[in-house]
Amino acid sequence: MxxxxxxxxGQIADAADETALESIRLAAIGKxxxxxxxxxxxxxxxxxxxxxxxPALNALKDEINSxxxxxxxxxxxAALDERLRGEWLDVTLPSRPRRxxxxxxxxxxxxxxxxxxxxxxxxxxxxxRIETDWYNFDALNIPGHHPxxxxxxxxxxxxxxxxxxxxxxxxxxxxxxxIRAMEAQGAPIRIICPGGVYRADYDQTHTPMFHQxxxxxxxxxxxxxxxxxxxEEFCRAFFEIDDVELRFRASHFPFTEPSAEVDIRxxxxxxxxxxxxGDDWMEILGSGMVHPSVIAAGGIDPEVYQGFAFxxxxxxxxxxxxxxxxxxxxxxxxxxxxxxxxxxxxxVPTLRGGLSR
Ligand code: DAH
Numbered sequence: 001m002x003x004x005x006x007x008x009x010g011q012i013a014d015a016a017d018e019t020a021l022e023s024i025r026l027a028a029i030g031k032x033x034x035x036x037x038x039x040x041x042x043x044x045x046x047x048x049x050x051x052x053x054x055p056a057l058n059a060l061k062d063e064i065n066s067x068x069x070x071x072x073x074x075x076x077x078a079a080l081d082e083r084l085r086g087e088w089l090d091v092t093l094p095s096r097p098r099r100x101x102x103x104x105x106x107x108x109x110x111x112x113x114x115x116x117x118x119x120x121x122x123x124x125x126x127x128x129r130i131e132t133d134w135y136n137f138d139a140l141n142i143p144g145h146h147p148x149x150x151x152x153x154x155x156x157x158x159x160x161x162x163x164x165x166x167x168x169x170x171x172x173x174x175x176x177x178x179i180r181a182m183e184a185q186g187a188p189i190r191i192i193c194p195g196g197v198y199r200a201d202y203d204q205t206h207t208p209m210f211h212q213x214x215x216x217x218x219x220x221x222x223x224x225x226x227x228x229x230x231x232e233e234f235c236r237a238f239f240e241i242d243d244v245e246l247r248f249r250a251s252h253f254p255f256t257e258p259s260a261e262v263d264i265r266x267x268x269x270x271x272x273x274x275x276x277x278g279d280d281w282m283e284i285l286g287s288g289m290v291h292p293s294v295i296a297a298g299g300i301d302p303e304v305y306q307g308f309a310f311x312x313x314x315x316x317x318x319x320x321x322x323x324x325x326x327x328x329x330x331x332x333x334x335x336x337x338x339x340x341x342x343x344x345x346x347x348v349p350t351l352r353g354g355l356s357r
Contacts, residue, residue: 042057115355244276
């Protein structure tokens with residue numbers, strides 16, 4: 001009995017996998033197993049012999065069964081450990097360049113303009129795309145009856161029946177971030193706010209979602225001359241060509257006084273969009289000296305602080321700089337277009353290293 005026990009427990013301990021365990025089980029306690037055969041011999045024994053051998057064989061069978069079960073569980077744990085080791089993945093490793101995706105021209109333009117404005121001391125502020133009526137309009141000196149509201153082609157969010165608050169809107173411009181940033185930071189302040197905006201409009205140079213970058217600079221001694229210098233300096237750096245021609249046009253915005261729009265000289269000849277030549281002008285931004293009511297809405301004293309603001313169309317900048325004639329293609333997600341106009345995702349634009357090389 002002791003020999004049998006030593007033999008099978010030893011084999012179980014040495015078994016390498018579940019298949020080996022199963023053959024040991026068959027050899028020992030299967031129908032024709034060694035121990036099962038011994039149990040069949042019990043019938044031929046004397047009652048006295050049987051009284052000793054019977055319980056001993058049963059105990060041995062139980063012992064082998066539990067040794068098998070324990071080993072099986074251990075093998076299962078080891079197999080799981082092995083699998084976990086094999087499938088381990090270090091998600092902190094850098095991506096491989098092969099089959100890398102590319103940066104969308106809007107993202108690229110956003111990175112470039114952020115680098116330029118950062119160099120001029122502007123930091124980045126952000127706000128929500130679903131905006132309240134107050135931030136998107138009232139705080140920017142656009143009260144409920146103002147015609148500018150109708151001109152904006154605003155997308156309104158749903159309000160439950162009985163809720164009489166004005167509906168929230170998909171922000172029609174990045175200007176509300178001016179108010180949020182003034183509230184959060186106070187003055188003096190120098191920020192840009194890049195991000196998506198929405199208007200119900202669709203043609204070659206308009207899509208229902210597009211991108212703007214808002215700029216705001218408030219201090220005790222800021223004038224329109226500073227605004228003009230910042231915008232000219234920005235355009236020269238962004239387009240990376242010296243003969244960028246800008247046209248400042250007197251304009252009107254409720255949130256600035258005085259206001260100016262800026263167009264850039266370009267050509268559409270032969271269906272190709274080119275900058276720095278031609279007889280066409282493309283409007284790229286609105287700007288002006290921030291209206292005192294807007295400064296007050298941001299919680300800042302307009303008697304002490306003044307400054308300028310601007311809103312630039314990022315998609316327009318990308319179209320002009322990279323010669324992409326149709327804005328609608330920007331948002332078609334056509335892989336061929338994305339590969340053609342995309343930028344290497346690991347090249348970070350800097351003023352020193354080059355913006356778009
Ligand atoms: N919010 C204006 C728009 O979407 C753009 C703009 C104009 C922003 C003048 C400004 C500004 O900050 O001063 O058309």
